Amino acid sequence: MVLSVASTPLHAVPASGPTLSALLALAALGSVLVLALALAALRRRRSLPYALVAMAFAALSARALVGALTMTGHLGPSTHHLAEHGLDVAVVGLLVGAVYYARTVEREL
Template identity: 45%
Template sequence: MGYDAVSVGSLALPGVLVLAGAASLIVAGLAIAAFAQRRSRSYLLIALALVTLLAKTVAGGLAMGELLPTGTHHLVEHSLDGVMAVLLIAAVYFGRTTEPATGGGST
């Protein structure tokens, strides 16, 4: 009764984008910090994969602000999904094949 569907809907997307952007920034920052500490190819690839989440949020914001056409927005977001998948698969592959496993012993 007291809620106007248009005003609630018009606030929902910007709110979700702001929350997603903040969360993506935190997660990507933590991943970059982990890479800076570990300095391994797998950590770099995972950090880059998580940066794609931030890039998707930016693309959504640009589309919402009508700076990116809807068709281009969808192309960018789906392309970033593919990039993320490839980066994660590569991280697992390189983590299993090229980096030494840590064994029990000294910490």
């Protein structure tokens, strides 16, 4: 049996329902809580690595927003897919930048 790449979905399309809504709400609540903690740490430390980590958590929180907008029909599947993977790249880039900067400054001291 030959499977055509064009007919194979690249991303699972979950059905909307109470379970998905509850999971999305829990993810949003958790990510906003962690973002608030990161912002509190940034306020105390006022350094670039803390700012980069806080921005990474903001991007993580934005993923929950993208999910909610998709569930309510405000974003299409392709926009949802692009936004989620773009935010994934942003999270990784910001965290790598924070670690790199922290290590570079630590060596200079």
